[in-house]
Amino acid sequence: MNPRGQQAGSPRPGAAVKRPTVQDVAREAGVSPSTVSRALHTRGYASPEVRDRVRAAADKIGYVLDHNARNLRSRTSTSIGVLISDLRNPFYADLAAGIEEELRAAEYQMVLVNDNGDPEEEMRAAETLLAMRVPGVIVTPVTAACPRILQDNGVHVVCADRELGRSGSDVVLSDNKAGARELTEHLIGLGHTRIGLLIDETKWSTGAGRLAGFRAAHADHGLEVDENLIAFTSFDADAAQQTTRRLLNEQHVTAIISANNVLAQGALAEIKDRRLKIPRQLSLAAYDDVPWMSLVQPALTTVDQHTVDLGRAGARLLLSRIRGELPARRRIVRVAPRMIVRGSTGPAPTA
Amino acid sequence: MNPRGQQAGSPRPGAAVKRPTVQDVAREAGVSPSTVSRALHTRGYASPEVRDRVRAAADKIGYVLDHNARNLRSRTSTSIGVLISDLRNPFYADLAAGIEEELRAAEYQMVLVNDNGDPEEEMRAAETLLAMRVPGVIVTPVTAACPRILQDNGVHVVCADRELGRSGSDVVLSDNKAGARELTEHLIGLGHTRIGLLIDETKWSTGAGRLAGFRAAHADHGLEVDENLIAFTSFDADAAQQTTRRLLNEQHVTAIISANNVLAQGALAEIKDRRLKIPRQLSLAAYDDVPWMSLVQPALTTVDQHTVDLGRAGARLLLSRIRGELPARRRIVRVAPRMIVRGSTGPAPTA
DNA sequence: ATCGAATGTGGCATCGATGCCACATTCGCC
C-alpha cells in the first residue's frame, strides 16, 4: 500500500489530514463500500477481479484503514495488552520481545505497560486495557485481582512467569522447580553441602518453585537443608548485596545460588568487594541467564529460562485462545529451562 | 472505578460481555448521555452535583469507557507508537522504558513495535500506526521514508537517538560528539596515541557524531588519526569480536573504544580469549553504559547516555507537540552524556 | 425452457461516545 503516496504536500503534522475512507475507495473503484470492505480484508466474498480493482483504487488514493472504526463496529481489536513489572530488567524485556515478535507475525499490536510491581498501577493499567477493548492480555501479575477483573470483563488472560492463586487463567511458566533442582544438584555433585540460596519471594510460583527445587535436590541426596542458608532479601541489587554480606559473615557457605538475575548482581558485587576467588573460594550460580553473565570473569553458571521462548509461547497461547481454538479447560504451558555450566562453579574447597 | 465490581459472574472470557454504555449510565443517573460524557471526562460543563451523581452511577453499573468509540468520534487517540529496533538491546529497552513512564503519567498508551532494523518491517509498522490513528510516534528510524510517510499523514514524529536526513521532525539526541570526544580525550590524557575505534555505522548521526568526537579529540591534541585504527564492523557482537581480533593482529593499539554496548561485548570477548590484562596491556572503553559494564572485572570506563532520560525527553517533546504547545519550528533536544571512569582504562603501556 | 442453487454485490442499520447547537433556567444589575 501507499498512503498518500504521490501528492505528498507534507501538511504540517497534526493538522488533521482528511483521509480517504471506504466510501472514497468505493467511488473510485465503482463498487459499494461493503464490497470494498470485503475486497480489502479477505472476509466474505469478492471476485478476484473486483479485489484487484479495489486494491488498485485504495492504493491510488492512499487509503488507510481506520482501526478505531473497525474495532468499534466489530467489537474486537487487534491490540493486545502486555503488563509487566520493569522493562529495564532483561527478563521482562526478553519476555516482551518474544511476545511482540509473535504478535507482530499475527498482525496484532502490543500495548506495553510497566506496572513497576505496584498493585495500583496494575489495576489502572487493567482498566485502560479494558477501555481499549483488547481481546487479550499477557500479564506477569502482581495481584490476583488484575487477571480477575480482566476475565470478568470478557478479556482473555495469560499469566506469564508466575501463577497467582487459582485464577483459572492460562499460564506460561518456566519449570522453576526442575531448573533449581538441576542447578542445586550440580553444586552438590561438586561436593558442596553448605549452599546459600539468595531469594526474594516465595509467595509466587516463581520463587516457590525455585525454593522447592533447591530443597528437592537436597532431599534427593539425603542432605538436610539448613534453614539459615535460605537468605531472604528484597528485589533489588543493593539489598541482595547486603544479604550476601550477612550470609557470608554469619554462615559458612561454599556456594551461593541466586534466585534471579537482579539478586545475582548484588551477590557478585559483594564478592568483588571481598576479592573472593571464584570458584576456588566460593562457587556462584544464578537462576535466569542474562547476557552479562557470560561476560564476567569467570562466566557464571546459570539456568537459562529461555525467556524469549516463554514470551512467544505466551503470545501463541493467547492467540489460540482468542481464536477459540482451545478447549475451555485452562492450559498450563511449561518451558523447560536449561542449565549452562560455566566457570563460576567448581569443586567445594576442601576446608 | 469498579468495572462489573459486584455481580462478577465470571462469564467465560471471550464471551463478548455486554458492557454498559453511556446510555446506561445516563438512565441510571437520570441525565442525558451528553451530560454523562461531560461529567466523566472533565471537558465541558457539568455541575459538581451532577458529576458526583454520574460518577456514582457509572461506578455502580461498572461502566468502562470505550476508547474505540471515543477515538472514532473525536478523531484522536491516546495511543502513541514507539518504533525501535530491538527490545533485547538494553539501550532500546531503556529508551522505551523512559518513554513509557512519561506516557503513562500523561495517560497515554504505548504501542511498541520492534522493526529489527529492517526497512520493510519499519514501513509495515508505520502503516499500522497510521491505521490506529495515533497522534504521534517516537521512532529510532531506519529509513527517512518512515518519518516522512507518518508526517505526510498528519502524525507527529519524534526521532530518537538519531537524525536521518533533513526530515524536519523533532529529535532527541545524545550529544554523541561531546561524549566521544571526552572519552577519547580521557585516553589521550593517559598517554594513548594509538587508539582503535570499533564502530558499526556512520551514516546516521549517532555513529557519525561519535566518530566526529573521536577525531575532534585527536585534533585538539594535535594528533593525526591513523585511518587504519577506525575499524568498521557490523552491528553484532560476533562480528565485533572478529573485527577486534583483526584490529589487534594488524595494528598496534594500546586502547580500544567501542562505539556502543553491543560491540563492546565482542571486544571484551576477544580480550577474554586472549587473556589480555586490562588495563595494563590494553585499555577498553565503551560508549553507552549498560549494567553489565560495571559488573565485569575490571569495570568498564564508559559514556552514560542517560538513555532513560532520553526516552522521557522524547515523550515529553512529542506530547507538547501534540498539545500544540510548541512553535512550528522543529526542536532538537540534546541530552548531555556523562563519562564514567572505571577500572578498564589506565596509562598507556610504556612500550 | 424452467427452476433452484450458487455466487457475488449493494443497502442499510449499527457499534458507542461526543461535538455542536439550542434551549431552559437562574442570576445580576439597572
Place this chain on the structure above:
DNA sequence: GGCGAATGTGGCATCGATGCCACATTCGAT
C-alpha cells in the same frame, strides 16, 4: 420588574467500517 448574560443540560447528527440480509445474476440440471 425586566432584560440580557451566564450557566447547565438535552437532542441530534456523526465519526468510518462492517454485519446482515436482500437481491441480481449466472449456471447447471432435469
